[in-house]
Amino acid sequence: DQQSAWRDFSSSEVYAADLESALHYLLRVELATHSTLQGEELQVFKDFVTLVSKLYPGGGSVVKLMETLSDWLLSLPLPRIPYQAVLDLVDNKMRISGVFLGAELRWVGCQGSRAGLRGYPCSLWTLFHVLTVQHDATPTALDNTGLEGGAAPVLQVMRRYVRTFFGCEECGRHFERAAAASLEGVQNREQQVLWLWNQHNTVNDRLAGSLSDDPLFPKAPWPSPSLCASCHDEKNGVHEWNQDNVLLFLRKHYGASNISPRYSL
Ligand code: FAD
Structure with missing residues (x-):
């Protein structure tokens, strides 16, 4: 049970254990609700695996596993793939090559004060923040993947x-609405x-204040002044973000060198 193993952590660090747990949950739980992958679903999954294999920082066993998965998916001429085949590949590769993705969920920066809070959704945000920052740091990483065309x-x-x-x-609907409204305006990394x-x-x-809000981690504008004082400005008594400094902070916070291996396998 989550309560019994509270893990000490710092909110100014990002934990590899959360990123690995995100992928573990995604591959073994979320995907498992789709018994076969085909059409748009298969394409989305392939693109996701390619993206992670190219942009996951550090080049460790997560990248190796995602590269193997990506090569396998791209080499298959099948229009549909049973989920079980994906799972078999993940399990076999991990057993044979020692390539590893944690065998359990291990939330650290994403642990909640009780079960059902934080965890996976927190780690999915974290993963994508890391991937946007890594894409900014390694502009050519997506070359020749078919993903390099657009600005975002x-x-x-x-x-x-x-x-x-x-x-x-509900999250998917909200996110889709936001993306449809303003993603076009994104022109660079x-x-x-x-x-x-x-x-x-x-x-x-x-x-903020809703049921999904963990009382130990109340939703608030981020980064707080204590995480990044220079991210905050005030103009005529009104709060304003200093976006240049926010960008610098995000690069540092979600950058490869701020990812702690603590609690990771
Ligand atoms: P999270 O919001 O998950 O944040 C995780 C960590 O990211 C924080 O601890 C902090 O370190 C960092 N962080 C916080 N804010 C920022 C920021 N602005 N930029 C960069 N890093 C930041 N839940 C709903 O109930 N309704 C929804 O519509 C909904 N939509 C979602 C859409 C997406 C795409 C995702 C991934 C999740 C969504 N969720 C939604 C879940 C919700 O946003 C939280 O993930 C969940 O409530 C857990 O919150 P948390 O306290 O762990 O912090």
């Missing part, structure tokens, strides 16, 4: 993933990082 490839994959697979359907930050704050704002 990470957000486009996220949009389609969330719409197609995310277990919270910096704006891609900032769009996701801003959208996440819009969701925080909407959810």
Whole structure:
């Protein structure tokens, strides 16, 4: 039970254990509700796996597993793939090659004060923030993947993933509406990082005080002044974000060198 193993953590760090748990949950729980993948679903899944294999920082066993999965998916001429085949591949690869994705969920920065709070949705946000920042840091990483065309490839994959697979359907609808309204305006990698930050704050704002709000982690505009003082300005007594400094902060916070291996396997 989650209560028995509270993990000490710092809110100024990002934890590899949360990112690994996000992928574990996504591959073994979320996807399992689709017994076969075909058509748009299969394409969205392929693109998601490609994106993670190219942009997940550190080049460790997560990347190896996602590369293997990606190569396998791209080599299959099948119009539909049973979910069980995906699961078999993930299990076999992990057993044979020692390539590893945690065998259990291990939330750290995303642990909740009780079961049902935080966890997976928190880690999915975290994963995509990391991917937008990594795309900004390694502009050519998506070359020759078919994803390099548009100005906001990470957000486009996220949009389609969330719409197609995310277990919270209400979340998917909200996110789709936001993307349809303003994703077109995103013209470069910096704006891609900032769009996701801003959208996440819009969701925080909407959810503050709601049932999904963990009392230990109340929803609030992020980053707080204590995390990033220079992100906050005031003009005529009104709060304003300093977007240049927010961008610098996001690059640092979600950058590869701020991802802690603590609690990771
Ligand atoms: P989260 O909001 O999950 O944030 C995780 C961590 O990200 C925080 O702890 C903080 O370190 C960091 N963070 C916070 N804000 C920002 C920011 N602006 N930029 C960068 N990093 C930040 N729930 C609903 O009830 N209704 C919805 O419509 C809904 N839509 C969602 C849409 C998406 C795409 C996702 C991934 C989740 C959605 N959720 C929705 C879930 C909700 O947003 C939270 O993920 C969930 O309530 C858990 O909250 P949390 O306290 O762990 O913090």
